[in-house]
Amino acid sequence: MSFSGSRSGRYRTTCKAALLLIAVLAAGCAQSRENAETAYKLEPAPAAPSHETININTAGIDELRRIPNIGEGLAMEIIRHRNEHGPFRRPESLMLVRGIGDKRFREIRHLIRID
Numbered sequence: 530m531s532f533s534g535s536r537s538g539r540y541r542t543t544c545k546a547a548l549l550l551i552a553v554l555a556a557g558c559a560q561s562r563e564n565a566e567t568a569y570k571l572e573p574a575p576a577a578p579s580h581e582t583i584n585i586n587t588a589g590i591d592e593l594r595r596i597p598n599i600g601e602g603l604a605m606e607i608i609r610h611r612n613e614h615g616p617f618r619r620p621e622s623l624m625l626v627r628g629i630g631d632k633r634f635r636e637i638r639h640l641i642r643i644d
Contacts (some may be wrong), residue, residue, distance in 0.1 A: 581640075582639075582640055582641060582642040583595065583596060583640060583641055583642070584641075584642050584643065584644045585607065585611075585617055585620075585623060585641050585642070585643065586611065586616040586617055586643060586644065587644070589608075590604045590605060590608065593607055593608070596637050596640050596641065597636065597637060597640070598633055598636060598637065599637070602628075603626075603628045603629070606626055606627055606628055607623070607626050607629075610625065610626045610627075616643075617643055618643070619643060620638060620641055620642070620643055621634070623641065
């Protein structure tokens with residue numbers, strides 16, 4: 530009995546199936562990327578003018594998004610932190626929020642206030 534013929538046939542079938550699977554996955558990924566780029570585009574909120582400051586203890590998501598480099602996710606994180614820990618006592622306390630480090634804080638310090 531020779532098994533080499535049947536193994537060869539199974540190997541070819543397995544390779545064909547794997548190639549077909551890769552082709553289908555690649556086509557699906559390309560389609561998903563096209564849909565993702567066109568389906569949902571958020572317009573950035575207009576930046577706050579340099580003379581206008583934003584009270585980070587009362588600002589909502591839209592107002593916080595006007596601060597440069599603060600997107601919707603980070604604005605929600607600021608509000609979540611404020612709700613859990615109470616109002617910010619000093620502007621520097623904003624660095625306690627996950628996502629706001631020293632560098633980002635220094636870039637936005639002149640745009641925020643605590644009332």
